[in-house]
Amino acid sequence: MGMTTSDDASVYKISEDLALVQTLDFFTPVLDDPYLYGQIAAANSLSDVYAMGGEPKLAMNIACFPKDLPKDIIRQILKGGRDKVKEANALVIGGHTVEDEEPKFGLSVTGFIHPKDVVTNCNAKAGDLLILTKPLGLGILNTGIKAGLVSEDGYNRAVSTMTQLNKFSKDAMMKVGVNSCTDVTGFGLLGHAFEMAEGSDVTIRFFSSSIPIIEEALSLARMGIIPAGAYRNMDHIKDHVKISDKAAQEVIDCMSDPQTSGGLLISVEKSKAEDLLNELKNSPTPYGLVGEVTERQDYRIIVE
Ligand code: CO
Ligand code: CO
Ligand code: CO
8 A cells, every 4th residue: 555545654565464554754843842742743653553553663763953952852852752652562763863943853653464454544334433532622722832822731631632642542443343544633533534535435424512622622712723724624625525504613623623643533334333432431532433424425524
């Protein structure tokens, strides 16, 4: 699997029972705390391997740091990354740094998977139910944090959500067996769902009142604290999305909000959905049954 299906990672089959999952991701700091930034960047990079159903094994740092950035800050960013990779039972085996005006950090990750177990983002089936494994609102909260508008509780919720590995959710979905999966990152829930719907040639219907969202993001959205990326995401797909009057605007804003290290969006056969929800019961993050998959309709996405 390569670049043609806009999936989360590429997969290269080595033998009948082993394939490599390869991915790379890096970005500029989302928070002022260098150790947390390192953890978030690593959790985000590892997530694309989990989204394919893979188990991360090896990681390499990719970093850009300004010449005058204190060595201790660099050490903390790299330590944050290393600690998350360790938590994922994988190893940091090297990397490369170049000088740049703005710091950037992330990982190239190699994971293992059995070729038959690969979960793509383009195999959702009509009749499936959709489960989201982390709450939305991270881009809005990060924007609010930069403006000093977020409470300590809101900050802590955003941080614990972004630093959380998608490993628990991945293990749950692999145990149950699911049809399709992607992780929710820069394009927001609607953008990544649109890719799943188009790739699978189905329509996805969301239940807007059942979407897990970090409470404080809703009040920030009502105040208009919404990152430009959320508008770009909506603009990109608006011709393919039908939004019912019943859906609250602040929920729609959170659904198009770009997520940093967001959760997995999983499409699971209806008969297995209860098993998956059971497996997720001890999830470290809020999760929810957020929608269903139907035969293709006039719109790729319907929000009710
Ligand atoms: Co992804
Ligand atoms: Co990615
Ligand atoms: Co080198």
